[in-house]
Amino acid sequence: MTSADAPGRGALLRLWLGLSGIVAPVARWHLQQRVAWGKEDPLRVREKMGEPTLPRPSGPLVWLHAVGVGEVLALPALALAMQARRPGLHVLITSSSRSSAAALGPNLPAGVVHQFLPLDAAPFIRRFLDHWQPDLSVWAERDIWPALIEESFRRGIPLAIVNGRMNAASFRAKARAGALYRQLYGRFAYIGVQNPETRAHFLKLGVPAARLAVTGTLKAGAAPLADQPEARARIGAQLGDRPLWIAASSHPADEDMALAAQRLLLDQGKAPVLVIAPRDPGRADAIVAQATTAGFHVERIAPGNIVEQPADVLVLGEIGQLGLWYRLARAALVGGSVAPVGGHNPYEPARLDCAILHGPHIANFAEDYAAFHAADAARLVTDPPGLAAALCDPALAAMRPRAAEVASRGQAALGREAEKLLSLMAARLNRRD
Incomplete structure (x- = not known):
């Protein structure tokens, strides 16, 4: 999808992006406070400021993101399904909480690394994207961050949502800022959702039907949790x-x-x-x-x-x-x-x-x-x-x-989703070559 196919920036989005450019000092202070409260990992807190603690591997890289523990634990199976169809593919998984990182640690497959998602401040985001240079951005979460989405889209990184779920209460909340969400969801080339209710809510927020698919929950295809x-x-x-x-x-x-x-x-x-x-x-x-x-x-x-x-x-x-x-x-x-x-x-x-x-x-x-x-x-x-x-x-x-x-x-549905995502990435790689 090109910028010509996406909605423009409305007032709310422009306001958010403007604030994103100036909040870095406050965000940095906030993270330091969270470290003092024991809510952040002091050895990795700089990841939330977009400063990597791992090198970027060479070759194509997919970036998968989720927040909740359950959503994060579904991502290794998706990563494996994509790697099985494209050998040599590297995967970056990001999450936000210490608990999700701790749960993910024992379940990371080979060729998959974890970092914390940077806060939605423009300097942090630019550092994160400059370093990782993902060839595809996949969000497995109900919340999306406007500045991260907008900067990824501006750089031509294909965007997708998987395992999408939006109940009636969440839809009503988003509908109150309908223009903002119409613009943000308009940046996504593909949105896979868990059920018809969610599909109907995305349609009402302006997502074209051609970009939506009902896939069921990807948690059904998650790999077994690690043994000891x-x-x-x-x-x-x-x-x-x-x-x-x-x-x-x-x-x-x-x-x-x-x-x-x-x-x-x-x-x-x-x-x-x-x-x-x-x-x-x-x-x-x-x-x-x-x-x-x-x-x-x-x-x-x-x-x-x-x-x-x-x-x-x-x-x-x-x-x-x-x-x-x-x-x-x-x-x-x-x-x-x-x-x-x-x-x-x-x-x-x-x-x-x-x-x-x-x-x-x-x-x-x-x-x-x-x-x-x-x-x-x-x-x-x-x-x-x-x-x-x-x-x-x-x-x-x-x-x-x-x-x-x-x-x-759930394995079959997971495989179909992996193939769809790889097709989005292939289109970007072909354009880049």
Whole structure:
């Protein structure tokens, strides 16, 4: 797509771009404050000012970006799918939070590197783009940054969105600044979305139908989370015959139900081990205190996944470890589903032979959970007795391979998306040559 095909700059976009050129000193001070508060990695904070900490590899390079942990963890599989179709392709993945970087670290394939996204200040952006010189920019996130988009477009870097999702509330918010979003989305040559509702919202914001495609969620095609075989063997030997289940990416309401169900199981004379892996690892100590007060034998899992002796409740305080614990678990209560958050990613446990249990709040993955239920590969639980009964049901074992089969269907959609993105990059490389 050329500049002649894109909308011009309206007043809001011009204002944002003007501010982007002068906010660098304030942004730099803000980052220093965040370092002092422990919210930024002091060794890598300069990446957010566009200063690279890695060299750019020679040859074609694709830049993939996401913010949320779930979105970021879907990107390595997309990178691998693109590399399989174009050997020698290099991939840069950017994200914004320390938690997303920590989760991504163990799951980075060869030929893929990570940096933090620079703040949307013109000097930072220019340094970032001058260094990395991407041949394609792919955004797997609901939020986009105007100055980054505009500067990438000005340089002729093809822009794409994948895994797009826009619910009614998000659409209403964007519609209030409709001209701005019409101009920004007009810079994208391709937008892949998760569902027809999102496609309809992009159409209303002025995106031409020819640039839109309904692809489903790319999380369905994500590669299995990284394993830790030595730690898994060690913990498996410690567990012996004790079954293990996990409340994963949990919020307080999820944890309340999990602990209540664990109490019922223990009172019935069973001896399962419950692992609680909170969405926010910073809450681990509070969960340990809560479970201790409730009378459980509790152990916080030490760094390196060291467990002294499996207790009734183990609490995980590190991000990026779920690949190990899903492999050890027989079932997972997927978090954010008892709590009214909208549910987190069911594909992660499904790919690792772990049965899927969830609460009623699954709007974030409604179509995906419908597919799991159609295959009898997931189960709704609404209270502690129901959760305890599900964990004891022998039929749970048969759900595990069915869940893995549903998850495997996402590979085909991922491959089609990789081919579409490579075609955008090829057009740029051909023009450059």
